[in-house]
Amino acid sequence: MSSSNIITPLLANEKLTSDNFIKWKSNMNIVLICENYKFAFTEECHEVSTAIAPKTAREKYDAWILSNNKAKCYMLASMSDVLRKNHEDMDTAYEIWASFQVIFGQ
Incomplete structure (x- = not known):
């Protein structure tokens, strides 16, 4: 069983609303x-031209894109509709x- 199968229920059980930001942020x-x-929050994404960029730069860019997309999906899936x-x-x-x-003054 992957770690996401174990921990993602944290997000489903505590959807972000206007009054539970601290608990949601912790989860x-x-x-x-x-x-x-989490590195998608702390590392800037550097655009690279995949045609001419060195392999390591492309790999770092691809990893950041994957991280950002997953983090964004987790966040959006765990908040109120509004x-x-x-x-x-x-x-x-x-x-x-x-x-x-x-919004929440944190």
């Missing part, structure tokens, strides 16, 4: 750290996270 941190996706509607058009998990810092 989100647990999931993203366990799944090794919050999801307001954040689903954001491109990065970091943008969603920064928006919550403003």
Whole structure:
């Protein structure tokens, strides 16, 4: 059984609403750290031209894109419909996270 099968119920059981941000944030941190996706919040994505970039740069870029997409999906799936509607058009998990810092004053 993969780790995501064990820990993602944390997110399903505690969907983000306007009054539980601290608990949701804690659960989100647990999931993203366990799944090794949290670096999408701390490392900037550097665009690379896949045609001319060195293999290591392409691999780092691909890893960041995967991490961002997974983190964004986890976040969107674990919030109320109203919050999801307001954040689903954001491109990065970091943008969603920064928006919550403003909304919830954290």
